Amino acid sequence: MVDVKKLVKEIAFDLGFDAVGITLANDLDSSNEHFLQWRDSGYAGDMGYLLRDDPINAKPRKILNEAKSVISLLVNYYSEPILDPGCNYGRVANYAVGKDYHKVLKKKIKLFQERIKSNINCDFISRGFSDSVPLLEKSFTRNSGLGFFGKHTLIINKALGSYFFICELISNLEIEEINEEKGTCGKCTRCIDICPTGALSAGANQGTPILDARLCISYLTIEYKGIIPIELREKMGNWIFGCDLCQVVCPYNKKIKQTNWSEFKPASGVGHWLSLKEILSIKSDEEFHYKFCHTSLTRAKRKGLIRNAAVVSGNLLSDEALPELLSLAENEPDPVIREHVLWALSKYPNKKAQQICSKFSVSM
Ligand code: B12
Ligand code: SF4
Ligand code: SF4
Known part of the structure; x- marks a missing residue:
């Protein structure tokens, strides 16, 4: 009998992902409510994909009917900025200094799916993405034991900090959850x-x-x-x-x-x-x-x-x-x-x- 959790972790690390977490594919009602309040307050500006009538948000089964679990994968993108070259240069945020992560991670997630499929003896159905569907990726990542919400609203992982991309794999794999990572900002502001x-x-x-x-x-x-x-x-x-x-x-x-x-x-x-x-x-x-x-x-x-x-x-x-x-x-x-x-x-x-x-x- 294959230990699915162990297998998933091994494949993820082998492909270069920096951390992996797992949570059940349940709806996240309180996060959804928070999201709706947030956008009703106008905070989403004119980001059309967040303003749709019936957003996917916190409902993984809207993306994959057979969903049982959500695997979150973290990818450290941090590189130390070189010294400020002065008044003739504009600064680029760290996540954007290299190649387009959507393209790079799409290929990597596909490999992840293929490797899992070829290693388990059951029907494996999955959907994988990074920042390309309106699912509340941070909430699922927090629930999968990979970190906590910082006051900057990003997820903080104790080993990686917050400079990472999140990828999600929603699948029909029945895997035990990984416990929540505890952490807090304390009094820091x-x-x-x-x-x-x-x-x-x-x-x-x-x-x-x-x-x-x-x-x-x-x-x-x-x-x-x-x-x-x-x-x-x-x-x-x-x-x-x-x-x-x-x-x-x-x-x-x-x-x-x-x-x-x-x-x-x-x-x-x-x-x-x-x-x-x-x-x-x-x-x-x-x-x-x-x-x-x-x-x-x-x-x-x-x-x-x-x-x-x-x-x-x-x-x-x-x-x-x-x-x-x-x-x-x-x-x-x-x-x-x-x-x-x-x-x-x-x-x-x-x-x-x-x-x-x-x-x-x-x-x-
Ligand atoms: C829209 C968006 C933006 C918007 C709005 C950001 C925001 N904070 O909402 C803008 C354009 C500003 C933005 C900026 C950035 N983004 Co952006 N963005 C997104 C996107 C597409 C959706 C986020 C979203 O739904 N926001 C709406 C708010 C309401 O949802 P939320 O932040 O998840 O809020 C939850 C918490 O408040 C939570 N919650 C926390 N505590 C509690 C407690 C209780 C009691 C309850 C009920 C709920 C709750 O509930 C809410 C709902 O889940 C995600 C990808 C995705 N699909 O998730 C990437 C994403 C969040 N972005 C990312 C990145 C890298 C950035 C930037 C760093 C890029 C940059 N350097 O310029 C900045 C960071 C700015 C910042 N401080 O957040 C990464 C973050 C990775 C991480 N470590 O968390 C993501 C996950 C993309 C990815 N797949 O890697 N982004
Ligand atoms: S409050 Fe402090 S610890 Fe928390 S996210 Fe902000 S800077 Fe980081
Ligand atoms: S929330 Fe963070 S990313 Fe947005 S303007 Fe303030 S410091 Fe910059």
């Missing part, structure tokens, strides 16, 4: 205190942590497609894609190991810093696609990334970016890009920048 936009708060519901996505730099720079509210632009600082500040200050991330996954190392993707000048000079969607199609930056598209680069340039007063901003102000037809470019130029104490701003009636 560093992430709430450091967040430049005030996106984090200890919610009213038993102190359940709340993130207002509309204020989160990660949402604004990756998911949000429109005009970034003026009062939030300076608070973005040098973040051009995503934000890690609430993780950088977390004591659970102080002694973590760098990733073993070559795909997620900076050399496989764009790295931790992007030249503002290079981003602002991308002329077409094709050029953008050619440069970034293997990375997570595709989510922002050319328009979003140039918009973000303009804001960061205005915040850092990048000298290298100035000629590109001037050229965009004269020639770029997209109204969202133009709005942010003119805002950035209004920050420069430079004659040409001021002339362009008065030409387009922007107050300095």
